[in-house]
Amino acid sequence: MKINLKNGIDKLLFGMKQKDVTAIYGKPDRNYKDEDDNVIFAYNSLKIRLTFYKEEEFKLGYMVASSSDLELSGNKIIGRNINDVKKELTQKGLTKFTQEEFDTFENYFNEDNWIILQTEFDEVVKFEIGAIINDKDEFDWKFGKK
Template sequence: MKINLKNGIDQLLFGMKQKDVIAIYGKPDRDYKDEDDNVIYAYNKLKMRLTFYVEEDFKLGYIVASSAELSLFGHKIINIKITEVKKDLAAKGITKFTQEEFDTFENYFNEENWIIFQTEFDEVVKFEIGAIINQKDEFDWKFPVKK
């Protein structure tokens, strides 16, 4: 599954509605609301959790994924050493990361692309990507709105 920076993962585009996602991947294995009343879809086979923001008319705005099939710029990222992933990213000009540690996990956050690589024992175990917020402080939705 290809990660498309600033856009989504695979066929998922930020701004899709729940019905658009179901049309592609079918019904989720689980759906529930988080503490903010956002709708969450979980797809076991895809190893993805999708967040549809309540305050944005339930548009897809955040994806958490841990599939071994995830790739960025043609390189797999899950179960790969973070040093290798960062080396591949540096070749594409992505070098700024904020690092945060908790227990055995570390998060590497790149704000420009709104991505997080979560590692445990120096290997990437989870990837998160969020919709970009533009200069007007609004979400930069990628899915075309049907009129």
């Protein structure tokens, strides 16, 4: 599954509605609401969790994935050493990461692309990507744009 920076993952684009996602991937394995009444879809086989924001007419705004098939800039990332992944990303122009530690986990956040590489024991275990907020302080929805 290819990660498309600022746009989404695979066929998923920020701004899709639930019906758009189910038309592609079918019914999710889990469908629930979080504490903010956002709708969450979870697909076990894809190892992906999707968040549809209530305050944005339930548009797809955030994705969390842990599939070993995830590719960022042509390279697999899950299950690999964070230093190797960061080195490859630096060559592709992704250089700024803010590091945050908690327990045995570390998050590497790149604000320009709104991505997080989560590691445990120096190995990438999870990838998160959120919709970009533009200069007008609004979400830059990708779905439906020409």
